[in-house]
Amino acid sequence: MKKVCIVGASGKLGQYMVQHALDRGYEVVGVCRERSVAKLDAFKGRITIIPGPTNDREIIKKAVAGCDGVLTVLVPWGMQQYSSGTAQAILDYARPGARLIFSCGWHITMDGQDLYTRSFKIFEKVAGWIGKLFRVVEIDDQVEACQRIFASDTQWTVVRGSDLEEGESQGLPVWSRHVGDSILESNITRRTDFALFMVEAIENDDLVHEAPAIVGCQTPSALAHHS
Numbered sequence: 706m707k708k709v710c711i712v713g714a715s716g717k718l719g720q721y722m723v724q725h726a727l728d729r730g731y732e733v734v735g736v737c738r739e740r741s742v743a744k745l746d747a748f749k750g751r752i753t754i755i756p757g758p759t760n761d762r763e764i765i766k767k768a769v770a771g772c773d774g775v776l777t778v779l780v781p782w783g784m785q786q787y788s789s790g791t792a793q794a795i796l797d798y799a800r801p802g803a804r805l806i807f808s809c810g811w812h813i814t815m816d817g818q819d820l821y822t823r824s825f826k827i828f829e830k831v832a833g834w835i836g837k838l839f840r841v842v843e844i845d846d847q848v849e850a851c852q853r854i855f856a857s858d859t860q861w862t863v864v865r866g867s868d869l870e871e872g873e874s875q876g877l878p879v880w881s882r883h884v885g886d887s888i889l890e891s892n893i894t895r896r897t898d899f900a901l902f903m904v905e906a907i908e909n910d911d912l913v914h915e916a917p918a919i920v921g922c923q924t925p926s927a928l929a930h931h932s
């Protein structure tokens with residue numbers, strides 16, 4: 706049985722990942738902030754929880770010990786280098802050869818070849834500016850976290866999510882290397898399927914050192930592409 710660590714397990718994406726990992730028979734270790742432990746009550750007795758801030762290096766060291774995979778929700782919240790601190794600890798402490806899967810949004814670019822619409826760029830700029838002004842969101846730090854991941858020689862994958870919605874699973878999302886590719890045009894993915902993609906990536910070596918931008922497999926742009 707594989708042992709996987711889910712960092713940010715108490716969030717919406719995190720909880721879906723916990724469920725998908727349990728469905729696959731994986732042993733699950735979840736890390737979340739102390740005050741959020743109760744959000745994982747539904748999994749009581751089925752997972753091990755290590756409470757604490759995910760950018761605490763000692764917490765991460767303990768949580769990833771012996772894990773074959775580490776699934777991380779990279780969050781830009783707060784002004785405390787939360788994303789980069791979390792990512793760095795995982796890069797430093799995960800066992801060599803472990804599959805490391807990180808989540809972020811389309812705004813992250815690996816090779817600068819992504820093509821963004823004007824409205825996407827304006828939204829990102831305004832959101833980043835307001836987030837900084839009110840000291841609640843640190844987009845730059847999520848960018849920094851991804852730069853460190855891209856530069857690392859670990860077995861990483863950075864999954865870049867489109868806009869998200871709730872709802873029943875539609876199946877494994879499709880992906881493309883660059884935002885702007887026609888298959889991604891619909892820009893929507895069910896959150897449970899984002900989580901599914903993250904968990905499936907553990908066993909998919911074709912995704913090592915890739916930053917797939919994903920979209921729901923039943924969206925108009927995905928269906929048009931396949932027909």
Ligand SMILES: NC(=O)c1ccc[n+]([C@@H]2O[C@H](COP(=O)([O-])OP(=O)(O)OC[C@H]3O[C@@H](n4cnc5c(N)ncnc54)[C@H](OP(=O)(O)O)[C@@H]3O)[C@@H](O)[C@H]2O)c1
Pocket residue numbers: 713714715716717718719737738740741744778779780781782783787808809810811865866867868869896
């Ligand atoms: N939302 C979108 O439309 C969207 C679009 C594209 C990509 N993404 C990516 O998807 C991932 C998660 O997205 P989601 O919308 O599904 O959110 P989510 O799963 O609810 O994740 C939120 C996470 O942020 C943590 N968090 C909240 N406030 C925090 C704070 N002040 N300090 C530290 N941690 C805090 C939460 O932990 P607690 O449980 O402890 O509160 C939880 O783990 C992220 O990587 C994001 O970049 C999201």
